[in-house]
Amino acid sequence: xxxxxxxxxxxxxxxxxxxxxxxxxxxxxxxxxxxxxxxxxxxxxxxxxxxxxxxxxxxxxxxxxxxxxxxxxxxxxxxxxxxxxxxxxxxxxxxxxxxxxxxxxxxxxxxxxxxxxxxxxxxxxxxxxxxxxxxxxxxxxxxxxxxxxxxxxxxxxxxxxxxxxxxxxxxxxxxxxxxxxxxxxxxxxxxxxxxxxxxxxxxxxxxxxxxxxxxxxxxxxxxxxxxxxxxxxxxxxxxxxxxxxxxxxxxxxxxxxxxxxxxxxxxxxxxxxxxxxxxxxxxxxxxxxxxxxxxxxxxxxxxxxxxxxxxxxxxxxxxxxxxxxxxxxxxxxxxxxxxxxxxxxxxxxxxxxxxxxxxxxxxxxxxxxxxxxxxxxxxxxxxxxxxxxxxxxxxxxxxxx
Amino acid sequence: xxxxxxxxxxxxxxxxxxxxxxxxxxxxxxxxxxxxxxxxxxxxxxxxxxxxxxxxxxxxxxxxxxxxxxxxxxxxxxxxxxxxxxxxxxxxxxxxxxxxxxxxxxxxxxxxxxxxxxxxxxxxxxxxxxxxxxxxxxxxxxxxxxxxxxxxxxxxxxxxxxxxxxxxxxxxxxxxxxxxxxxxxxxxxxxxxxxxxxxxxxxxxxxxxxxxxxxxxxxxxxxxxxxxxxxxxxxxxxxxxxxxxxxxxxxxxxxxxxxxxxxxxxxxxxxxxxxxxxxxxxxxxxxxxxxxxxxxxxxxxxxxxxxxxxxxxxxxxxxxxxxxxxxxxxxxxxxxxxxxxxxxxxxxxxxxxxxxxxxxxxxxxxxxxxxxxxxxxxxxxxxxxxxxxxxxxxxxxxxxx
Numbered sequence: 001x002x003x004x005x006x007x008x009x010x011x012x013x014x015x016x017x018x019x020x021x022x023x024x025x026x027x028x029x030x031x032x033x034x035x036x037x038x039x040x041x042x043x044x045x046x047x048x049x050x051x052x053x054x055x056x057x058x059x060x061x062x063x064x065x066x067x068x069x070x071x072x073x074x075x076x077x078x079x080x081x082x083x084x085x086x087x088x089x090x091x092x093x094x095x096x097x098x099x100x101x102x103x104x105x106x107x108x109x110x111x112x113x114x115x116x117x118x119x120x121x122x123x124x125x126x127x128x129x130x131x132x133x134x135x136x137x138x139x140x141x142x143x144x145x146x147x148x149x150x151x152x153x154x155x156x157x158x159x160x161x162x163x164x165x166x167x168x169x170x171x172x173x174x175x176x177x178x179x180x181x182x183x184x185x186x187x188x189x190x191x192x193x194x195x196x197x198x199x200x201x202x203x204x205x206x207x208x209x210x211x212x213x214x215x216x217x218x219x220x221x222x223x224x225x226x227x228x229x230x231x232x233x234x235x236x237x238x239x240x241x242x243x244x245x246x247x248x249x250x251x252x253x254x255x256x257x258x259x260x261x262x263x264x265x266x267x268x269x270x271x272x273x274x275x276x277x278x279x280x281x282x283x284x285x286x287x288x289x290x291x292x293x294x295x296x297x298x299x300x301x302x303x304x305x306x307x308x309x310x311x312x313x314x315x316x317x318x319x320x321x322x323x324x325x326x327x328x329x330x331x332x333x334x335x336x337x338x339x340x341x342x343x344x345x346x347x348x349x350x351x352x353x354x355x356x357x358x359x360x361x362x363x364x365x366x367x368x369x370x371x372x373x374x375x376x377x378x379x380x381x382x383x384x385x386x387x388x389x390x391x392x393x394x395x396x397x398x399x400x401x
Numbered sequence: 402x403x404x405x406x407x408x409x410x411x412x413x414x415x416x417x418x419x420x421x422x423x424x425x426x427x428x429x430x431x432x433x434x435x436x437x438x439x440x441x442x443x444x445x446x447x448x449x450x451x452x453x454x455x456x457x458x459x460x461x462x463x464x465x466x467x468x469x470x471x472x473x474x475x476x477x478x479x480x481x482x483x484x485x486x487x488x489x490x491x492x493x494x495x496x497x498x499x500x501x502x503x504x505x506x507x508x509x510x511x512x513x514x515x516x517x518x519x520x521x522x523x524x525x526x527x528x529x530x531x532x533x534x535x536x537x538x539x540x541x542x543x544x545x546x547x548x549x550x551x552x553x554x555x556x557x558x559x560x561x562x563x564x565x566x567x568x569x570x571x572x573x574x575x576x577x578x579x580x581x582x583x584x585x586x587x588x589x590x591x592x593x594x595x596x597x598x599x600x601x602x603x604x605x606x607x608x609x610x611x612x613x614x615x616x617x618x619x620x621x622x623x624x625x626x627x628x629x630x631x632x633x634x635x636x637x638x639x640x641x642x643x644x645x646x647x648x649x650x651x652x653x654x655x656x657x658x659x660x661x662x663x664x665x666x667x668x669x670x671x672x673x674x675x676x677x678x679x680x681x682x683x684x685x686x687x688x689x690x691x692x693x694x695x696x697x698x699x700x701x702x703x704x705x706x707x708x709x710x711x712x713x714x715x716x717x718x719x720x721x722x723x724x725x726x727x728x729x730x731x732x733x734x735x736x737x738x739x740x741x742x743x744x745x746x747x748x749x750x751x752x753x754x755x756x757x758x759x760x761x762x763x764x765x766x767x768x769x770x771x772x773x774x775x776x777x778x779x780x781x782x783x784x785x786x787x788x789x790x791x792x793x794x795x796x797x798x799x800x801x802x
Contacts, residue, residue: 057458057460059458060484060485061484077484077486077496077736077737078484078485078486078496078499081482081484083461083462083478083479083482083501084461084479085478085479085501095478095479095501097503098479098499098500098501099499100486100496100499100736100737101736101738102498102503102769102771123795137736138736138737138738139736141733141734141735141736142735142736146795146796148791148794148795151781152781153780153781153782153783155780155781156777157558157559157777157778157779157780158558158559158562158771158776158777160777160779160780160781161559161770161771161773161775161776161777161778161779162738162770162771162776165733165738165770166733166734166736166738167733167734169791169794169795170781171784171791172781172782172783172784173783173784173785173786174783174786177786181786181788181791184788185791185795188792189792189795189796191795332542332566332567332568333542333567333568334542334543335478335501335502335538335539335540335542335543335567336478336501336539337502337539337563337566337567368503368769368771369562369563369566370503370559370562370563370769370771372562374562375559375562375563375777376557376558376559376561376562376776376777377558377562378558378561378562379554379556379558379561380552380553380554380556380561380571380573381554381573382554382573382574382575383572383573383574384574385574385575385578385582387582387585390549390570390572390582390586391589391590393570394524394547394549394570394586394590394592395547395590
């Protein structure tokens with residue numbers, strides 16, 4: 001199956017079209033303003049989508065959905081096809097920790113690294129606190145391209161091991177140096193960035209979020225319908241946008257009868273999308289306080305998030321660290337260990353609803369507990385083999401809830 | 402679909418049959434000797450297997466294969482249905498890190514915890530350096546049972562975080578106290594052990610290895626045939642046995658034309674199965690030296706391993722730490738990050754072959770790099786933003802192989 005992608009379109013004005021190549025990673029050159037570098041969207045020849053595309057079962061590897069993705073020029077790692085686990089009656093967790101690098105970011109990177117390969121990039125560059133960097137490094141390695149990962153020296157030690165594992169050049173330079181160095185790597189070395197290179201707002205790679213559409217396709221196939229609502233941890237809003245777009249495509253193609261409301265959950269320590277929607281602006285910038293949700297505590301939002309919420313009738317809300325920790329604990333007590341930011345979707349649902357059921361509710365959990373800020377901070381201490389205390393611990397403690 | 406399991410049979414003499422319940426976790430009471438507590442195997446009403454069982458696609462959750470498994474009384478986590486990733490022409494990696502707790506052990510624990518639930522156990526007990534304990538804790542939590550995990554104080558710090566995550570009681574008592582305390586927990590508190598409770602050899606839970614059969618089912622479905630050879634990291638040989646049994650069942654049921662040779666790879670620092678096969682004994686005990694393969698450096702073997710190798714025409718071989726590290730690096734350079742022991746299957750294939758191709762070769766990679774002994778030992782150091790050194794690193798280094 002070949003890609004039906006036809007063009008890049010401005011998200012500010014879909015009538016402004018650009019050729020599919022090269023990927024416009026700095027935003028739309030026509031519609032962007034001084035305030036916002038508007039991201040590009042990908043258009044497809046929707047009337048040529050094979051009739052049986054959604055009749056066949058899900059499968060590993062985004063090539064399963066090739067007609068509705070940009071060309072997949074980079075080899076894959078069997079990404080996607082993650083399970084939907086029922087947490088309670090009608091409440092489902094989409095377990096994205098079951099991707100090749102144990103986060104949802106593999107879906108974006110399969111597509112974005114493919115764009116880099118197809119457009120002749122000499123390497124991949126990415127700025128990330130963890131998941132995005134690891135995924136970019138894995139797909140770059142798989143494609144045989146060098147990869148530069150700008151990351152924080154504060155990354156959890158297990159994540160530091162992960163980022164190093166694929167042979168990428170890990171750069172822990174001061175924050176103020178990141179953007180200028182990224183641009184030099186792009187401009188002077190011919191690398192392609194799979195994270196945002198613009199200053200004024202989050203723009204991001206135009207092709208990358210297309211990978212997230214496959215989450216929607218899989219959920220609809222598993223449920224046999226569109227859910228009523230989807231709750232997502234939200235940083236820059238790329239995941240939010242991709243999932244919303246995927247569900248809108250399904251309705252457009254007649255695969256489902258409806259589009260779920262898409263709810264963004266941001267950490268209360270940041271909340272730029274919530275602020276943008278509150279003030280009616282395309283993007284917002286907010287002060288960022290301390291948070292356990294280091295994967296999504298973003299200073300600026302992206303216009304993609306505004307569109308995803310608006311076009312599905314959803315909302316953006318914030319949750320406190322305590323609410324995320326409670327959702328994380330609720331999931332772990334059911335055998336599902338995610339990092340705190342990954343539990344934000346469930347935290348948002350628990351805190352803000354809506355709780356009236358007019359169909360299944362899906363919370364997307366994005367990444368493994370191995371990425372958590374608190375992981376690997378404490379080794380074990382040896383214990384005395386005292387029977388009475390062991391017996392007490394095993395018989396008088398509360399059972400897991 | 403309901404289970405077609407009919408009985409427990411002694412692996413020493415399959416004509417010795419016992420009822421399916423209760424699970425005989427201490428080995429066959431009839432055929433065991435002072436030297437070996439022979440494990441039990443599960444028999445099925447094979448002539449009642451639905452004709453379309455292997456015609457339908459794979460799916461998450463072992464219930465997909467319910468007729469050929471013991472009853473799945475414990476709720477699942479969408480385990481299994483992991484991808485087969487092509488590493489080179491005809492050489493495939495079965496990526497078991499893509500299970501709910503990121504290792505193959507989820508397959509065993511879904512089945513073994515189900516046996517505990519169905520037989521009225523008051524809790525789960527397990528002795529494990531990592532993967533097995535995390536999986537047992539997750540499935541126990543999911544089933545609402547308390548769980549005791551005996552583990553080594555030397556576990557990597559990220560694995561320590563993982564073991565704690567599901568609310569299990571983690572016990573880091575001295576090694577000599579483990580077995581007596583496990584037996585007290587079983588006998589006095591009514592818990593069921595999902596790891597071996599016998600002294601004389603590895604016996605293990607009779608139902609657990611059945612979960613590993615599903616690996617064979619998935620591989621055969623993905624390839625459209627049985628592979629020529631399967632290479633597996635081997636500790637106590639439960640995975641080895643389950644995979645071999647699954648392929649033998651497929652041939653018996655006419656789903657495939659042949660049974661692959663099953664090759665066990667053990668760390669050279671241990672190698673009990675290799676020793677048992679060399680000396681023609683049902684089990685062997687060996688001294689254990691230092692090794693990076695902490696998940697499989699076992700002092701004793703189990704009779705299951707001998708049977709798996711013998712009945713498929715395979716072999717057991719050892720690999721050095723250097724060979725495992727090289728295989729681990731080969732996989733990481735392709736975007737696949739596993740712990741060192743998980744790379745033992747590929748290491749065994751690279752070191753010992755056979756390399757002549759009479760069909761696809763599958764190496765099972767058991768667990769995520771997050772479980773590696775070296776993970777999370779080193780955080781980042783901040784770097785200077787020096788362009789020349791960054792440029793050199795990105796343009797003059799060897800590309801990933």
